[in-house]
Amino acid sequence: MKDINGEYPIIISFFNNNINIFKYLIWNGADCNTIDNNGISLLSLAIINDKVDIIRILLSRSNIEITRKDKHGNTPFLKAIIKGDYEIIKLLINYGKKKKIDININEKDECGNYPLISSVNNNDLDTVMLLLNYALDNKKDINVTDKEGLNPLMISYSRNFYKIFKYLLKFYDINIKDSKGRNILFYAINKRDVKTTENLINMGADINSEDNEGVSIIDYAIQWGAIEIVKILLKRNNLPLNKRNSKGKTILINIINSSIRISYKKELITLLIERGVNMNIVDNDGNSALYYSNNFSSIGDLLTKNGAIYIHK
Secondary structure, eight states: OOOOOSOOOHHHHHHHHHHHHHHHHHTOOOOTTOOOOOOBBBHHHHHHHTTTHHHHHHTTTTOOOTTOOOSSSSSHHHHHHHTTTTHHHHHHHHHHHTTOOOOOOTTTOOOOOOHHHHHTTTOOHHHHHHHHHHHHHHTOOOOOOOOOOOOOOHHHTTTTTTHHHHHTTTTSSSOOOOOOSSHHHHHHTTTTHHHHHHHHHHOOOOOOBBBBTBBHHHHHHHTTTTTHHHHHTTTTSSSSSOOOOTOOOOHHHHHHHHHSHHHHHHHHHHHHHHHOOOTTTTOOSSSOHHHHHOOOOHHHHHHHTTTOOOOOO
């Protein structure tokens, strides 16, 4: 029965913080799934207001509806995720396990965010671990992405949440690409992160991957002037040194045409020569590497000394 203001006694006791009356009402038949005048359940109200004691009382009942949506489409679980409260999230998941209630951890909240994505963005390792373990135990898909097409691994690395990133490496395919066609190696190159690049390559990251624009890993590293990473890539046996990229340029030509300092260019070119690169492959315009070295006499000398031929169409 509602009062003169149209509200249930259980709701009033909740907002008056009268825990004893609240317990009495619950244990004497009050509906633990009562909805207030705004269409929000008792459980969601408790989550929104950080009332863990009330949540525990409600979850002690056998019929609490933890998957019921409010008028915004949010379940109590999504409310807890939005709040970023690990203790409450754990209570809800444990209740779901106990009552064999399936919790949809891949349901978006009213802002279009997945629980796992939200937890990563909150830098909440404990909740990330909790959600991943639940997902694996219940065969839930963990390959969710944000609005930019980034998965949890990419987000954690981009935001410098390295503890989460290190943990997620156990679960995610490092060769999955974002909406731009870039795997996690592109992100490491963007930061000139030598250590992470080496670790990813040793874990099996595809160094010959290309993005949607046809830019390869080695092209990207050269563009960013990531010298140490370029060296690492050039030393890999599975990098095709003589292949022309989507624009018809070889690695050698790209290095010569890049904005990298001359001294570094010479160092990288020397490494290519030691690896047996073919210096006389022409690009789609019919020009060889020596042609592009016209403005760099020291590079031209280095190429000529090692057998380069001037070819210009």
